[in-house]
Amino acid sequence: MALLMNDKDMDDMLNEICPEGETYQGKAWGTLMSGTSKMLALGALSNVYCYVGVTEKTLVIAVLETLDISHIYGKICIPFDEFDEVKVKKGLMPSQRMIKAKSGKTKIKLSLVNNTITAKIKNQKQGIQTICEALEHWKK
Numbered sequence: 001m002a003l004l005m006n007d008k009d010m011d012d013m014l015n016e017i018c019p020e021g022e023t024y025q026g027k028a029w030g031t032l033m034s035g036t037s038k039m040l041a042l043g044a045l046s047n048v049y050c051y052v053g054v055t056e057k058t059l060v061i062a063v064l065e066t067l068d069i070s071h072i073y074g075k076i077c078i079p080f081d082e083f084d085e086v087k088v089k090k091g092l093m094p095s096q097r098m099i100k101a102k103s104g105k106t107k108i109k110l111s112l113v114n115n116t117i118t119a120k121i122k123n124q125k126q127g128i129q130t131i132c133e134a135l136e137h138w139k140k
Contacts, residue, residue, distance in 0.1 A: 005029045005049060005119035009070060013062040014053040017075045022055035026130025029119045032063060033109035048073070052110065052127075054134040057081070059101070061110070078103045080138035088132045095125070097132050 010027055018024065030052045049069055051062040061076040078101070085102040095114035101107070112132075114125045121127070 005051070005064075005069060005121060007121055010051045010121060013064075013072050014051050014060060016072070017060060017062055017077065018053070019055060019058050019060070019077060022057060024053045024055055024060075025134060026127045027051065027053045028112055028124050028127030028131055029121055030061075030110050030112040032061065033111060050110075052112065052131060054131050059131075059135065061108075076106070076108065078106065078108075080134075083138060086135050086138065088136055095128075097128055099132070099135060101135070 010029060014024060014027055028051075030050050031047050032050050033047055046066075048066055049064045051064070053060045053062075057079055059076075059078045059080065062072050063074040063076065065071045065073045082103045083101055084104070085100075087098075087100045089098045089100075090096065091098045091111060091113070093113060097112045099108070099110040099112065101110075112128045114128060
């Protein structure tokens, strides 16, 4: 059982759910906020950790189990062209980015932070930047 989020688990889990024929442009860990409708469908009522990746065409999220972050609890894959709305804003902390996105009935609230207390991700800052830029590019 993993105690900290790490690069190996992130790579393994995101690669497991990567859309066929696509490659990741950026990866980071984040927190899915409790208002995310897909989380409610999965049965999660509180904030949960996740690994987030963007490919050329898709936002991919591996939702982690609450008590054992070494396992995927659920997955969210949304092609960029299916987004109805995307907002990327700065959070309360200088290194935090908040992403709100809507695709049909699916609503996502995601917090990305360049924080090494709960994770050992080497390129977290660069991953956040790539994810935010990709979503901003596809914003309608």
